[in-house]
Amino acid sequence: MIINSVQRDIVLRQGTSGLRSKSYKEKNEQNMYDRGYSAEYCGSFTGKSKPAATFLDKILSSNWFGKFSEYSYKHNISTSSLIALVLAGIMRPATIMSLPGKKDKEDKIYASGHAMASGIIGFIVSTAITSPFDESIKKVFDKNSKFTRGKFKAINEKIAELNIKKEAGTITKEAKKELKSLIRKRDALNTFVKNIPDWLIGIPRAMLTIALIPPILKYVFGLEKKKKKPESQQIQEQPKMNFITKDIFKNIKGGVQ
Amino acid sequence: MALSPLNYNNYNNYNNNRQTFNGKGLDKAEKLMSQSGSQTSGLFAPLEKQYDKFTDAIADKFTSRFVNFGPLTWLSEKLKNTNNLLQHCLTVGAVLTSGLYMQRTYTNKDLDEDRRNTLVVNQGLTLILSTIGAYALDKYIKSWWENVTARFAGHLLNDQDFYTKFKNQKDAIIAENKKLKAQKAELKPLPDLEKLITKHSYFKSLSEENATSLINKTKGMGLLRTMIVFGFVYRYFVPVVVTKPANKLCDMYLQKKKEQNTQKA
Structure with a gap:
């Protein structure tokens, strides 16, 4: 048989009928029986469970997580308030609303709105106020900063000097200890400087939150807390014993006079 | 033009015309992307300059x-x-904010004196207990979180075995320390993750800027743990789980006190 070019092409490029394609089972046999979990490790998130570990790896290897962790290092207060926003603004209202009890539904809605409003205000205020400070801290703590002065400048210079000695391998044991101590002191300073603004804005932020919650609840969430009536007004009026004045009782005579 | 079988194949066979990916354009694309990322748009440039x-x-x-x-x-x-500096900072912040709420409760004229005092004590005790709980939870998950950080560092260092090596080393020392503890001998220090990262060949190959960014990312993980734990305790667990039972206990105490007072009268 003469093989023409079309037939030749079929034979070479598309395979022969003798090479049958693999079935789904054959192709996926390995994966079908390895679903990533076992009775031994099911359900844990400790890294032993394969699906959990894969999920964790997916998050950890993602670009956004790397950026988020760097952001957490640079902006402590803003990240704290972002976490608070997720917890107080989403998880807390969801939990409050899913709790049983129909009687206090209005209270639950109010509590949820309150939590959401405080989470949102906390995040906006914290981020807006502390972001410029965080940027300035970065500029001061930068290796080649032009904003260092006084004792802090001396610490930086000493660290740089000891680091050069360390890299050259001429550092003594005592100098190594001193370097470690100075780096720790600078790190502690960094943590304080990043977090002290939160102490300073903590009280005004809480006051602002308290003041802004009612209008936010009213205009954003359409909620308005009704003032509870005082107990005296809540007590239902007792039915008066006015039957004595009726004619039938007036005619009854007797008793001690 | 009449197509011979050979020509027919040349025209229709997609293999002859398909596009190939040789990666030559990648460098150019990366360059362009990095340029566009570093350059600010004309619209925001004056604002960014001012900022x-x-x-x-x-x-x-x-x-x-x-x-x-x-x-x-x-x-x-x-x-x-101290290894708990951020924890102390978050606690101070919580004490200040809770202090303000306690002060407002204490000066609230709509509440009677007994109720005011009990509520203030209630808020104070809740703050103390939740702070202890936050420190304990933070300490409890510290070792597990360090393993997660090692996993994260492994991804950053493009080294799949980094996490396994770190964990094996750590587990071996923990097991050894258990024996040493029984013998009342001096314990071995656990492996220092930051040191292992800075000694890694990939880390050494990075530019100064990228190396600092990598270290900041791993340091950020440690801070994230504390922020999540303290945020969870103060902003979720306490308001949802603790506040209601604490208020009920407070009401029960006040009711009991009221009954005792009426009995005395």
């Missing part, structure tokens, strides 16, 4: 002076060896 000037002024007039502030440098010197 930069503003933060320069804060750095010059405030932050550079603040880092030299006597009590602050003294405190840093005293607390430089």
